Amino acid sequence: MMVKDEEENIHRCLESMQEIIARNDVELIIVDTGSSDSTDHIAKKYTDKVYYHLWNDHFAEMRNVTISYAEGEWLFILDADEQLVDVPKMKNLLENLWYFKDYNTITININNFTSSKNDKTVLLTAHRLFRNSRDFQYKGAVHNQPQYKEPLYHSEINFNHYGYLNDDTELMEKKFQRTSKILKDELQKDPDNIYYHYQLARSYNMYKDYTAALETIKHAMKLAKSQNVNLNKFQYLYINYAKIAQNAKEFNDVIYICEEGLNLFPEQIDLIYMKGLSHFVLQQNDKAVEAFSNYLKLYEKKNLLTVMNDITIEVFYAGEENKKNALQILYKMLYEKKSYEEAIYYAEQDSENSDAIQIIISSLLHLKDYTGLVKKYCKLKVTIEANELIEKIENEKHSLSVEQQKEMESAFSKVQDPYGLLNVIRTSNENETPILINDFLNNYDVQTLHPVYYDIFLYLLDNSNKFIQKIKRFNAITIKKIASRINYAEYDQSKIIETILHYRVRQNDIESNRVLAAVANVVLLNLRDDQLKNYYKLFIKYIESGKNFVSLLYQKERLRLIYRSLNDEEHKFFIILCFVEESIQNNNIDSAMNYYREAVKQYPYMARFLSMYLSELCAEFAYSFIQASDYSNALTMFEESLLLTDSSSYQKMILEEIDKIQGQL
Structure with missing residues (x-):
């Protein structure tokens, strides 16, 4: 390891390697190149082989200094801002090094985090284990390259890398100043060096100077084309050109360079993704659909793609989050195009996503495929919260005609669950309805279900006695929820008002007075100003029921003693009116x-x-x-x-x- 001012990282790194460096056949060599913090102090807790060499602005030379101290048969190169993820796999490799007697180099996988939230990564395969031959060395002032020998073995050992967190401005400033200075110095000596121009463009990009980055990467591409080199060797240049143009929001440039690159590398997954994204941003939806459809085909066979096994190429857009983003853009665009069957096809691949479920439900309704919707409901309710699923179905249902709603309710009435029984009630005749509602209430606790189940009480409004008797079993909060559902469900509001006004309640009937006050409260609070005079009778019924209720609940003669200590503001209101x-x-x-x-x-x-x-x-x-x-x-x-x-x-x-x-x- 070579380190400098890494006190924030080195402990995490070495702790992850603790079981490895504790082995008798492993030595940990650390070269400090001029730390001004506690890096060397932390390092000495893990090894006594800490050496000091001042930084000379040349990565490869400093890396070669670290190698000069090594005595083992194999070299493993590690940076302080990295962390071993697969400890068992690393231990297994070391315990079976005899298996690799015919190999000279072993690679590892790097998950390069670009955000401190650890939600954005770039995948990279890196050469890190080398047979310690006398002529092995690194070259390159900045991005030092190991001069490795084949044959190679690709291990499945994973490391995390935290060295390029784009939202850490202090870290980015520090790395940019260091790296850009070295690159500019090297370009003074070799101005036509394509690789140095490419790396300088990447430095500008990480520093978020996208204008300078785009200008520099264009110059690197111009040099590559002018030098009559084989452009097939510059896949990395096309990828980073497109990525920088994307960051600079030059989406036409992205499309141009992606199309040029895809002519050379037809299965370049990053280029096809960025092409699709740019078409989408430019609202070229047909082309975006085509690009993302092709991207998803590549994604399904990504492990077979050449680029996934090319250790010289970083892969930016082959993660699960990229697949999901492509899917979401696709099914939303297809839905807008009214290509409902295709929208369903892609949305089903993202069926844990709330938007995808909504697209599936809405598409099936547009297709009038109510049987298909029932099948989808039965399948999805196994993995998704049933209430969430029902809410989406009910929301979409309002877009249907009355006749279509009846067809949908009939289809769902065959489902053997609470929602199925609700739809049986909806499609039943007036003689069957009370029996079915009794059956529902005896088998299910409506308070634990979605508010749509309160609809069952709607069918009792024609009989005020039955309505009041059925909701007496609930507390005031639930009664108000039931009233709210009926009041807002686009039904004739006069029905619930008539039910309250026509119900004759005795002054000493505490439960009926409680229910009437709770239901009336909801209706009154949701009236428009122009409705007030028309519903004044309802207010009088509300007041009378409320006063009767509190007088019975708290005993009329005790009201003055207790009302100021009550927490229920509505109860206090009724008492004050008394x-x-x-x-x-x-x-x-x-x-x-x-x-x-x-x-x-x-x-x-x-x-x-x-x-x-x-x-x-x-x-x-x-x-x-x-x-x-x-x-x-x-x-x-x-x-x-x-x-x-x-x-x-x-x-x-x-x-x-x-x-x-x-x-x-």
């Missing part, structure tokens, strides 16, 4: 108004109804005073009622009553 009514009844208007303001503050969601309610309440008590011939208090009540209403017709009626009273005074 106090409003009591204050008016006692002709204590100031107290009533104070409680009224407290009610608005406690539950502001109903403020738009409260002034109407208080106005009517004052008028109601005014009439009581008239019957008792108490015209003075009656006048006070009517005046308060007049101030609280904004209804012109109601104001006219109150004024007429005031005129009558004044005639009596």
Whole structure:
């Protein structure tokens, strides 16, 4: 190893190699080239063979210094920013070196991470184990190349590399300044060196100076073409040209160089991927579909591709995340083109993805293939959360005509699960429905299922008694969820309102009052301003049910003692309204108004109804005073009622009553 200022990396590296360097037949040699941090201190915890040689701006020469200290039969070259992943495989290789007596070089696999999140990698095969012959050495001032001998053995040992994390700006700055300086110095000596121009372009690219990178890689390509060299030897140049042009957002350049490269390397998986991506960005969808379709064909046989076994070539776009990205672009474009069968074909290969499931469901509905949708549902629900799947189906269902919805419901009614039974209920006649709903509620806990199952209660709205009785079993939260589902499910809202208004409830029936208040609450909170006057009767039913409920729940005589300690804001609201009514009844208007303001503050969601309610309440008590011939208090009540209403017709009626009273005074 040669190291410099690697205190952040070297511990991780050597810990991963601990079982290897602990062997008796292994020596760890570390050459420090001028660290100013604690790198050498950490290194000495793992080996006593730490040497010091000042950095001379020449990678190969420094690498050769490290080799000069080695005494073993084999050399293994390791960098401090690397980490051994496959310890057992590495141990197995060392224990069976006799097997490699006919080989001179062994390769490893490098997962080159380009993000600190470890979610982006570049795959690379690297020569790292060499027979320690006297003439073995490295060459190259920057990207030092081992002068290895064949035959080669390709191992499956994996290492991670963290040396080029693009989002680590300090690291990138440090490496760019060091590498670019050396390359520029070398180009002063050899200005037509294609490889040095290529490496300088890569340095600019990693530094995110894409303009300089593109200019430099173009110059490298121009040199390659002008020198009459065999372009088949410059596959790496085409790949990096396209990648740099892509980073520079010069997508026409990407397409041009990819097409040129694919003429030379028809199965170059990176070029076909970048070509597809560029067509997609430029909204050339037909060409993007063609490119990504070809990419996926190559991906399926990627282990057989020459490039995957060419250790001189980095592979950027052959990972699982690249395959998924290609699939997602493909099935979304095909869906937009209304090529539904093809969209389904590709989406099925990404069936754990939420968007893919949506595409499959929507495509099958467009094809009116309800039987196919049922089969897909039965297959997917094994691996995907059933509620998520049902939500997607139900969302897409709304795009169908009523007749098509019935066809779909009929197809799903044959499925033996809760969703199947829901669709049996949907397609049943009015005589069968109550029996089926009973069956459903006896077999399934609707509270654990998707909200769509609350639809079963919709079919009971024609019978308010059955509806109220069935939902009594649930707590207030679930009752409000049921009411919300019915209220929002694009059904006739008047049905649920009629159910509440027509249900006759006794004042001492705590459960029925609880249910009515909960259902009415949902409807009232979701009314538009222009609907308020039309639904005032519903508000009165809500208030009366709520007041009855809290009076029974907490005992009417104890309400003043406990209401301030309650956490339920709606319960407190009902209790305060009991106090409003009591204050008016006692002709204590100031107290009533104070409680009224407290009610608005406690539950502001109903403020738009409260002034109407208080106005009517004052008028109601005014009439009581008239019957008792108490015209003075009656006048006070009517005046308060007049101030609280904004209804012109109601104001006219109150004024007429005031005129009558004044005639009596």
